[in-house]
Amino acid sequence: MEAKRSLWMFGLEADEPSYETRAAAAARLSQRLGVEVQAPRIPPVESLQLREPRIKPPASLAAFCRQDIRDRAYHSYGYDRVDHGVWGDYPNPPDVVAHPRSDAELEAILEWSDEGGFCVVPYGGGSSVVGGVTPPEDVGPVVTVSLDALNRVLEVDSTSRAARIQAGVLGPHLEDQLRPLGFTLRHFPQSFAGSTLGGWIATRAGGHYATNHTHIDDFVESVRMLSPRGWLETRRLPASGAGPDPNRLVIGSEGILGIISEAWMRIQLRPRFRATAAVTFETWDAGWEATRRIAQAKLWPANLRLLDPELARSSAGMGSGSALLIVGFESGELSQRSMVADAVSIAREAGGSVDDAEVRVEDGSERPTGRGGAVGAWREAFIPGASGGSLGGLAGLGVVAGTFETAVTWDRWPDLDAKVRSVTLDALRATCGGGSLNCRFTHVYPDGPAPYYTYVGARPQGLKAADAHNAVKQAASDAILACGGTITHHHAVGRLHRPWYDQERPDLFAQVLRAAKSTLDPGGILNPGVLIEP
């Protein structure tokens, strides 16, 4: 029942590197950054001293509530500040962690919290990188409600290709339940192994598909959410034009309006036909220009990932200065041969080089294409689970490493990219004495890309790591907003992105959101400080 997410790195406990592995990685990093980095000893969870719980659930709730050190430490953070785990720093753990196993238990814990005025933090996989599941300070007792016991696929409608799924299911367990029926949700965010359906819906997660239907939003047929005022359940429909879409109130609500308990999701036939191509470009600019043309031709590839020269070099072994574009198509029904040919043709017209050996077509097999060559190298570096994600090699070193992302229209993209690179590298120099930055497109739309940046700086000497993080994040986020981007394409707002979200969203919309919250959560107990002020 308990997810084995690591307390101090992105990924699972089972994938945690040993002290020796971390020490060797630290030595390599020292050389790369020119600054000495040492691997700290990480305190075992059993040795932690946590604040005593300020409340105790009544006997009627005891069967599904926990207050032990492990569970409270585990639910103290998402992934936003995993370095806290490195240092054993847990100043504000939740007082109670509830694991309801039924609608009735979910209602009971919410009712008890509402009556007591206890803050409630809904908790899926805990992969938030924006403080979305962090217990707020100065609000009194905190009850974290983990959905981990509500983790089943309840019903599958094979005719409509849809499934009713409980919100607390982790990605791999969800796929395990659909696979025997020949279906897949095909939503694979980088956090896949450690995030849940409910979390994806609450945060508008971006997933597997690089074009067309990218966000989880597009796969929600209906949703069920418990607010302190009761259940809000939408009708199962393929589409509707009846008033503002009620699903869209729930999707992206980040736990401030209610706790999502289940959803009918559009599912896919498992792909048997695939086609992939790798295209190289002499420059970054040529790469994104070709990517724009492919997106605007509406071929809707499942994969359209563009790597900048820095990333193409470090993760796919590309020659200096070249950008790499991975185009991939997949289908449960039809050969994708002509699709990939069309994409390659556009890419070549736009100046891309395609080695014929890097165009691979699989018809009628479940085996993915592109296991070798540049695509294969990229898969190894990026596919969740393959190596612990893009920051895997830096785990547990206490360095200043992180990611941020946005989406912007094409007309503003070149300016945004230039400005973001400039201010982020400046901030890394100022706080860490230097560092590096790379960019890839995770998703692409006809009217603009969703660029994803990864930065690394050494551990700052005269500064707390959190302060260095904040300085880099501040500089990058200010530039993104100033250049017309969104503060988040798929990492959500949480608490961390609030200052920029407050600029981005219309003031009157914030007022409507507050009115919605007052309606559904009159006591203001749900996730205060997320999205809007408490």
Added chain:
Amino acid sequence: MEAKRSLWMFGLEADEPSYETRAAAAARLSQRLGVEVQAPRIPPVESLQLREPRIKPPASLAAFCRQDIRDRAYHSYGYDRVDHGVWGDYPNPPDVVAHPRSDAELEAILEWSDEGGFCVVPYGGGSSVVGGVTPPEDVGPVVTVSLDALNRVLEVDSTSRAARIQAGVLGPHLEDQLRPLGFTLRHFPQSFAGSTLGGWIATRAGGHYATNHTHIDDFVESVRMLSPRGWLETRRLPASGAGPDPNRLVIGSEGILGIISEAWMRIQLRPRFRATAAVTFETWDAGWEATRRIAQAKLWPANLRLLDPELARSSAGMGSGSALLIVGFESGELSQRSMVADAVSIAREAGGSVDDAEVRVEDGSERPTGRGGAVGAWREAFIPGASGGSLGGLAGLGVVAGTFETAVTWDRWPDLDAKVRSVTLDALRATCGGGSLNCRFTHVYPDGPAPYYTYVGARPQGLKAADAHNAVKQAASDAILACGGTITHHHAVGRLHRPWYDQERPDLFAQVLRAAKSTLDPGGILNPGVLIEP
């Protein structure tokens, strides 16, 4: 500046049939229905006696406000009850019709109305079939705000393929402004000639594309709306994951939260490549089963219209009992030859017959395919402007004719179709002594179709036409809701669909919508009775 919409039929004044044409049509209809139908004489607008205006705008607003008979009669109804025009029946016209020409004038008329507590009805093209622009009764003075003077494309971003467009532009005028630049919005609802961008956004209109991105929702990049509390303007973005999508509050709000003044819309390259096929099926069931398979294969045809045997016979000259499926692909960049071949292959596997002469591919020309044969006959019957729409031949006869539509998941579709046909024909028999009903799919999703029904009954003898309409509508709508459909896929809610919308949408969502309205329109002046109670 003034739209020449007919006062008494679906379509434009220029297309109104003469009395003689209507008399001949009445004779033919009498024969078809077996009930005598006579064409009434329609009173000229100049002869109408309207209630005196109850308010007079101040001099500062006079330059863009009108109170003449023609303008007030014109803005008394949408398309929902065009038979009122046939009888010259205008009991509740607006008191003032404002035609603001700028943001400042829009602000001024809304401020004057808010201060006076006058009801405001935002008015686009007036094509509402659900009472969305009808002045409500018993609310005191009514100011209808027509957006017809705000009708320009203000800006085009060719790189991102997006345009900033004023809300009051009618479909054809919008296309006229984009055409010289090689672009098109490609949103062609059947009301195209007489509806506006703002109306499409406010009502979540369904348009040209039969699959993938079907509703106007998908083409809105950002939107600008004036509420009594001020402007709500969203950021131009290709996508975002920052909180609940603010665009989705505006889209579908049907004039109760504010007046949409402009939007950045995603536009398309004008298509040069097309491919079309016509497929016949021995039965209706075989037709929709094949349609389901094509939709689920995610080829995303622009056109995937399925006609039931009744409609295939009457509008496309098909043999008795056969269903007709029109599949069409289009692109500005790429040949659609392999796409149509894939679709035909799926259709044939599912039991469809395709004459090779009915598979047409045009590469590199702007000329649409399918001018002849079954597809051509269908085009003539259905494309807006070609013949005044599906009810064109019945215009001005005072018969009970109308349409309704829904969307439903595939698992529930067969039951819904059977029930809807049965109760609708029963209602036509009871009120009109008989009638006919046909169905087509206007839009198709992987998880379900959007069926569109057209019914015709003779003019009822012992009953008002409006009462007969209501009886048919009531029976059909009850069946739709009971069988799991939505009360509207793209005709909106307005006032007419309120009883069923109230059942369909979650109660807590209605409470949130009321809270949103109280926030943006504290005086409750905007379109009272639409979507939620006044």
